[in-house]
Amino acid sequence: EPEVTQTPSHQVTQMGQEVILRCVPISNHLYFYWYRQILGQKVEFLVSFYNNEISEKSEIFDDQFSVERPDGSNFTLKIRSTKLEDSAMYFCASLGTANTEAFFGQGTRLTVV
């Protein structure tokens, strides 16, 4: 069964460092999303991406964040200069035109120290 895969499963980074979280969406999907869940809080929408551009973003998704689809298979989330409060579980999701629900990856736990 096709699935969304995320790497790494856990990343530890120092405050101020750049980090790139990687996702491989399901191959024929066209809509891509990033969500995050800070420990003990709700899963929050960050950004949606379609046709090689951001289609919608939340207030959380400020200039420190960027997304990219560098090739036909990967979808990345970059945080330029990490802060302690960026520590969270980050979920990637994808959606095909024939689907009526998003498919989620298993998440990347980011710890900023």
Next chain:
Amino acid sequence: AQSVTQLDSQVPVFEEAPVELRCNYSSSVSVYLFWYVQYPNQGLQLLLKYLSGSTLVKGINGFEAEFNKSQTSFHLRKPSVHISDTAEYFCAVSPGTSYGKLTFGQGTILTVHP
């Protein structure tokens, strides 16, 4: 904008007992409704969804949910739970123009005891 409230943060229950996980939402537009489950160390997996039509929807693993528009609720039920149902359950809504931009509730941890 939408918001979702899951009324119980934790629900302990004994094996083979029935369970109901409650979810209420608010929205100024029509919405689609979803329940996702997260097993330990795994991603979010869709349990069931309501898009339109019959208000009682059935999902995987014997779960069902009923959409009640007047009460803006979408409670999840299972008549007899198993140990393997122990997980965190998330209610979510998306605006009627998008299936992927979800607003989640805070989650309910279901713990099934033997």
